[in-house]
Amino acid sequence: MRAHCGFLFSVLVLGASWVRCKPAQEKKERVQHGKELSDHEHDHSKDFNFDHEAFLGKEEAKTFDQLTPEESQERLGKIVDKIDSNKDGFITGRELRDWITHSQNRYIYENVNKHWVDYDKNVDNAISWEEYKNTTYGYAAGEVEFYDVPDKETYRKMMKRDERRFKQADKNGDQIASREEFTAFLHPEEFDYMQDLVVTETIEDIDKNGDGAVDVHEYIGDMYTPEADEPEPEWVKTERQQFKDHRDLNKDGKMDRSEISHWIHPHDYDHADLEAKHLIYESDKDKDDKLTKREILDNWNMFVGSQATNYGEDLTRRHDEF
Structure with a gap:
């Protein structure tokens, strides 16, 4: 691409x-697909690695792998206190979903924090x-x-x-x-109110003939530039067919704004929501569709896990945030 x-x-x-x-x-x-939460299989007969990376984020899950069970549970307790945004003692599906989304987007926040000091010249936090x-x-x-x-x-x-x-x-x-607005500026694809602008920028990038739409040649040209005498790869042929079958919805030979929006913002599953529901189902002992801190800690190995045998090896990453 x-x-x-x-x-x-x-x-x-x-x-x-x-x-x-x-x-x-x-x-x-x-294309801004709903992000996969982990590269691991979601197979509990093998391990809980998928859930660990979904709940913590990939990098933080590596850190927890290095902790003793006692340390993992202690940190998990502090995380639960953060997830409980209204401090009512219960973790709802919405709160858990928001936390998972936050964990998955941590790289975005780290990127913004990295660049913030370069631009906030008068240090007024804006x-x-x-x-x-x-x-x-x-x-x-x-x-x-x-x-x-x-x-x-x-x-x-x-x-x-x-x-x-x-x-x-x-x-x-x-x-x-503000910091949130600057995040939307740097990462507009992550914010609903920026989506129309993302469509506009996509058209400006791809639309070479200036008609405000994207035809199949412009669509392919955005992904692939052939070398001299190079045969067209099979995947390019597949993309041409994808354009015909699934991109050009009204079959007029090009994608308009609505079709481009459908292409780059497909209605995928909400992976964070599905994982939140899964974690609640597996840990909700009294079946009230929400979790207490005790219910989470009783099933701590699904949320964070630990590899005590690896404890003492060089840590891949340490945080003071928990």
């Missing part, structure tokens, strides 16, 4: 009127458009000059695209992004 530009830039600013910009490209799948623009494109961008940049027009367009996305992410329209 072709790299998606415009999410973030790497910039070197030399003086007030000197800027060199280089797009920092990140490969991104256009990022203005001016702060982002000046840090990303340099102060010369205010004059839209882009000194010493070979393709100035490209960078003007990219800055306008970033500004449009920043304004969309900025819910209250004050040109200042």
Whole structure:
């Protein structure tokens, strides 16, 4: 899949009127399927690895593998206190689903935290458009000059695209992004109110003839650029058929906005919700469709597990957050 530009830039600013910009490209799948929670099989006759990675996230599950059973249970108790958002002593399916979603998206929050300090120049726990623009494109961008940049027009367009996305992410329209709004700016595919903009950006990336739609040639061209005399791979032929059978729903030879939205935001299963229901079913002793802390701790090995025989090996990751 072709790299998606415009999410973030790497910039070197030399003086007030000197800027060199280089797009920092990140490969991104256009189709935002519901994420699989684990690469493991969901087979309890073998182990609970799927549940561990679903509940904790893959990296945190590795940490718990290194703990003794006692340490695992102690940390799990602290996690349960966090999951119980209304502090009523019960974990509902919604609370458990929200926690699983949070665990799966931890990489997003870590990415935002990593870049936050680069942009919050006045350390006021917010990022203005001016702060982002000046840090990303340099102060010369205010004059839209882009000194010493070979393709100035490209960078003007990219800055306008970033500004449009920043304004969309900025819910209250004050040109200042809170941490949540900045997360929506960097990762719009994760936020419902950004989805229409994701469709717009997808069309801009793929629609080469400027008709506001995506035909089969543009669809294939986004994924595959043939080498000279190279025979077309079978998977490309399959994608052509997919376009005909499943992408072009009204059979007019191209995808409009609605069809593109259906393509990149398919209605998959809500994996986090299914896993939450599964964990409750397996641990809910009194069958009241919610869990107490005791019910979770009594079934702790399904939620977090432990490999006591590995304790003492080099830890892959340690956190102070629990």
